[in-house]
Amino acid sequence: MSKYSVSEENHIKAIFHLQQDQDTVTTNELAKELQTKPASITDMMKKLKTKKLVNYQRYKGFRLTEQGNKVALNIIRRHRLWEYFLSEKLKFNWDEVHDVAEVLEHVSNNKLIDKLDEFLGYPRVDPHGDPIPDAQGKIKSSKKTVLSALPLNTPGIINNVSDQSSEVLEILTHKEMNIGTRLEVKKKFDFDESLEIKIGRQAAFTISKKLADTVYVQII
Amino acid sequence: MSKYSVSEENHIKAIFHLQQDQDTVTTNELAKELQTKPASITDMMKKLKTKKLVNYQRYKGFRLTEQGNKVALNIIRRHRLWEYFLSEKLKFNWDEVHDVAEVLEHVSNNKLIDKLDEFLGYPRVDPHGDPIPDAQGKIKSSKKTVLSALPLNTPGIINNVSDQSSEVLEILTHKEMNIGTRLEVKKKFDFDESLEIKIGRQAAFTISKKLADTVYVQII
DNA sequence: GCATTTTTTTAGCTTTGTCTAAAAATAATA
DNA sequence: TATTATTTTTAGACAAAGCTAAAAAAATGC
Missing domain, CATH: 2.30.30.90 (Ferrous iron transport protein A (FeoA))
Structure with missing residues (x-):
């Protein structure tokens, strides 16, 4: 699994979340989510398309590819493990962990994350109750x-x-x-x-x- | 204390280390240390000068200002605390911690670092025996x-x-x-x-x- | 179904951090 | 000291990631 820039990762993650409850994500939606301009989204979608992370045709919206989903789940895994660490070990309040984890999630060293997972005792949910994907990207969501x-x-x-x-x-x-x-x-x-x-x-x-x-x- | 880019932080840190055993750091030396080109160093020194982090006059070499030293010690504190964490908690070998800490050191959230320090029990040296600056930037080096x-x-x-x-x-x-x-x-x-x-x-x-x-x- | 509105894309510009090639300043040496 | 060598700086270019303004495509409404 190769390395992606912080900006690429943020776009991938946002698409992942948006596409959960709709079949296609639009330029405007993603721009709003990422507090950026639609024109910037178009540029990024072109780039992510050449990297085979999104399916994209102009004016038609987009979705992550299989590979894009894998990358997204890895980012989410990192984010939620760090949230758990901040909350359980460093005693952050649950309303403080998200912003710090937004930065730490981009440290993409798999050995680090797997050892962190082990150190934390393989937690299954983060401080907000969201499930933590395992090293294979498997995620089990409880019915809510x-x-x-x-x-x-x-x-x-x-x-x-x-x-x-x-x-x-x-x-x-x-x-x-x-x-x-x-x-x-x-x-x-x-x-x-x-x-x-x-x-x-x-x-x-x-x-x-x-x-x-x-x-x-x-x-x- | 404001925020600096990863590149700025790497330059500051490298100058800090080089200026320990010489009174002035040269463009070529820093370029070699950072595996970059002398022209890039000149550009960065101009920038760090306007930010009052280095004393610099063209062709005369440079040194960190008081403020530059503070920033450097903060980066080094972050680096060494993460090294300690990786070694003591995540059970990394001492030859693996440096590279991971090179990335983590740039997560510049003071609350995170102070809570990490507390969690680790205020360690005084990292896995290589290098002293860890405290939250005020004080560092005690043992005579070697x-x-x-x-x-x-x-x-x-x-x-x-x-x-x-x-x-x-x-x-x-x-x-x-x-x-x-x-x-x-x-x-x-x-x-x-x-x-x-x-x-x-x-x-x-x-x-x-x-x-x-x-x-x-x-x-x- | 055509006009209008909204969405998306394109074109071109900006900043950050890097580079190369050439010029300028300094240092070394005969 | 004059010449050569080295170091440093300048000038100009490039890629990444963003922006604005304008054009193009799609969606909406009468």
Whole structure:
């Protein structure tokens, strides 16, 4: 597996994430995701096409090739292992790990990553509950139920948060909603779709639909 | 402390090392050290001068400013902490850590480095015995005696190896000469200045002057 | 189905960091 | 000291990765 530039890796990773819930990624979408201009995306797609990492025809959108997917999973593996390291070993808060891992993920030395994996005890999920691909790029995603769709009075355990921003993670921490937290939905308000949540024997509290859409639970 | 590019950091670090044993660093020397061309060095020196990191007048050589020294010590701190981490935690051999640390040293997040330092237990030397600057950039260098100058039958403990190449480090490992190893010089041969070394109760063996010049000991 | 809007691409420019070739300054030597 | 050799700098070019403005293609709306 050859080496790619930081910029190439960021493009590959962003396409990987975007193509999960759509069959083709557009120039504008990717430009928005990477906070860059559409013209720059076109240039990069041409380059990644010659490197056989994306399938691309002009005006037709794009997707990663098999090889592109492999590269993406490797980057994601590095990112999530570093996140786990920062959180478990260096005691970073879960809302601080993402930005640091964004830099560390580009240190592409496979021996380093495999030894880090071993040192960490082969963790299966990162601090946000996202699965960590193994050295072969295999990833097992647990089936996720979004909190906003959890039926009333059904106990669930938070196992994933889809938003990595410290904005969201700080609110969740403040409400004591962490990975592994067991909770139930006690009430749903039609007016604004907000939810009343109960954790353990604490008093119930209210969260917005928007926040509940970022949290995933496993029903137990 | 602002952020510098990888290339800028590499230039700063190289100047720092070169200026230890000379009062002024020349264009050609730095070009050789960084495996680049003299013309490129001139360009970079102009840039680092405007950033007040080097004192430089054309045709007159250069040195780091106070600020340049601070930046250099910070880079060296990062490098050596990562080396320690790779060696102690990830179980890399001491001849493998340098190259990986060359990349990791450029991740310039102070919180990361300070937390790494704490996690590692504030180590004072890296796997080659080189001192690790603290968060304030303070560095304490132990007085070093070069092995080739150690008097006969005087016990010493290896506390530093000045060559980071795996070539040298592999030979030393093979001869069981590591940081902390206690040894004595039993004989010196005038012809080629080679030395006969004795470690513990093993049989004595011979090493070349060139190798002995890379090893430093503390006399006990 | 044609005009308008939106999206995407192209063309050409900028910056960073490198290079080569030639010119200028300094150092070495006869 | 004059000449030659060496070192350093300048000038100009190139690749990577981004940008703006304009052109081209596709999508939308009446």
